[in-house]
Amino acid sequence: MRRLAAVLVSAVLLLAACSSGKGATPNQTGLNDQPQQCSAYCGFGLTTPQPRPSFTLTDATGKPFSFGTVTAGHPTLLFFGYTHCPDVCPETMADVGTALAKVPVELQQKTYVVFVTTDPTRDTGSVLTQWLSNFHTADQFLNKATFVGLRGTEDEIHAAEAAVHVNLSEDGGQTHSAELLLFGSDDYARVTYNSSSNEDTAIAHDLPLVDKSS
Amino acid sequence: MRGTRIEASGALVAGVLVLALGLAGLILGSVPQSSGDQGPQGVSVVSAWIAAPVPPTELAAGYFTVYNNTDSDVQLLKVTTSAGASNVLHTVVGGVMTAQEGGVLIRARSSLVLSVGEGHVMIDQLFGKLKAGDLISMELTFADLAPIDVTAKVYAPGTHP
Numbered sequence: 001m002r003r004l005a006a007v008l009v010s011a012v013l014l015l016a017a018c019s020s021g022k023g024a025t026p027n028q029t030g031l032n033d034q035p036q037q038c039s040a041y042c043g044f045g046l047t048t049p050q051p052r053p054s055f056t057l058t059d060a061t062g063k064p065f066s067f068g069t070v071t072a073g074h075p076t077l078l079f080f081g082y083t084h085c086p087d088v089c090p091e092t093m094a095d096v097g098t099a100l101a102k103v104p105v106e107l108q109q110k111t112y113v114v115f116v117t118t119d120p121t122r123d124t125g126s127v128l129t130q131w132l133s134n135f136h137t138a139d140q141f142l143n144k145a146t147f148v149g150l151r152g153t154e155d156e157i158h159a160a161e162a163a164v165h166v167n168l169s170e171d172g173g174q175t176h177s178a179e180l181l182l183f184g185s186d187d188y189a190r191v192t193y194n195s196s197s198n199e200d201t202a203i204a205h206d207l208p209l210v211d212k213s214s
Numbered sequence: 215m216r217g218t219r220i221e222a223s224g225a226l227v228a229g230v231l232v233l234a235l236g237l238a239g240l241i242l243g244s245v246p247q248s249s250g251d252q253g254p255q256g257v258s259v260v261s262a263w264i265a266a267p268v269p270p271t272e273l274a275a276g277y278f279t280v281y282n283n284t285d286s287d288v289q290l291l292k293v294t295t296s297a298g299a300s301n302v303l304h305t306v307v308g309g310v311m312t313a314q315e316g317g318v319l320i321r322a323r324s325s326l327v328l329s330v331g332e333g334h335v336m337i338d339q340l341f342g343k344l345k346a347g348d349l350i351s352m353e354l355t356f357a358d359l360a361p362i363d364v365t366a367k368v369y370a371p372g373t374h375p
Binding site for chain 2: 083084086087088090091093094095097098127130131134135138140141175178200
């Protein structure tokens with residue numbers, strides 16, 4: 001029942017401008033602080049696993065990046081947002097960085113973190129690179145995961161959003177999904193995170209579970 | 215946070231208490247005018263903090279909770295800070311984070327919670343670099359109510375209380 005409720009909440013809270021309300025999510029009940037209470041995953045378990053999508057965008061160096069090909073077989077965290085978002089985006093990425101710092105280095109090295117900007121006008125490749133670097137080079141986030149910033153035209157970004165079944169960004173990218181998806185090494189996402197803070201413990205708990213190759 | 219209530223029996227005692235609380239606010243930061251687990255009496259502001267900008271962006275976000283434990287609705291008109299020239303209230307309306315240029319109505323016996331994903335004050339045109347540990351003054355202006363000043367501590371991403 002809790003799982004069903006979580007999925008429903010997840011569906012409702014997809015869209016937000018630099019945010020989605022945390023709402024009455026299970027994580028607010030303290031699951032993150034007590035991972036032993038998680039039934040399987042500490043994030044929102046998806047009732048239907050979602051296959052890793054195929055879409056191609058442009059990386060921060062200007063080269064094509066085929067998400068489905070490059071990240072295949074790797075634990076992958078995927079998020080849509082923008083760097084001028086002062087709220088959900090940095091907090092979500094901070095949770096990712098904190099979580100990665102908690103897992104073994106071998107798992108860090110296998111993991112991709114893909115941030116697709118919904119505001120490609122302001123988020124140049126250089127801005128994306130510098131902004132993302134905060135979340136894997138700062139002392140509290142220090143980790144060896146591969147962080148990738150992706151850009152594209154509005155249509156390309158919408159196509160990528162559609163491919164992972166999150167709501168399409170609007171308002172110049174300032175209204176966007178706040179859903180963080182975790183794909184496993186088996187190329188399926190079975191868990192997502194919708195809350196916008198204090199997800200680090202949940203992510204750190206779930207990452208080893210989706211790494212079947214470990 | 216346990217509530218603080220002052221019932222001064224004399225001007226001297228009241229003066230000393232006010233001075234002590236004022237000093238505590240200067241030293242500790244994020245000190246509400248009054249506070250309590252269930253919300254204090256009257257209108258009060260608690261749990262104020264600020265998310266530091268993430269370079270290269272130069273935007274910060276302010277958060278707090280306003281308790282309105284009165285029998286009247288209260289209109290929060292605006293927030294100003296010592297961090298930046300532009301301070302725009304945002305709350306979630308219909309699932310979408312929305313700028314509230316006209317302020318926010320806080321119903322009687324309710325509260326306004328600005329937290330990550332729930333709402334924030336977008337702080338732009340910063341007066342200078344903000345770094346974790348800095349203390350920033352915030353003033354909340356209400357209709358038909360005296361402004362409330364609080365001090366908010368700056369936190370790096372992922373480290374907020």
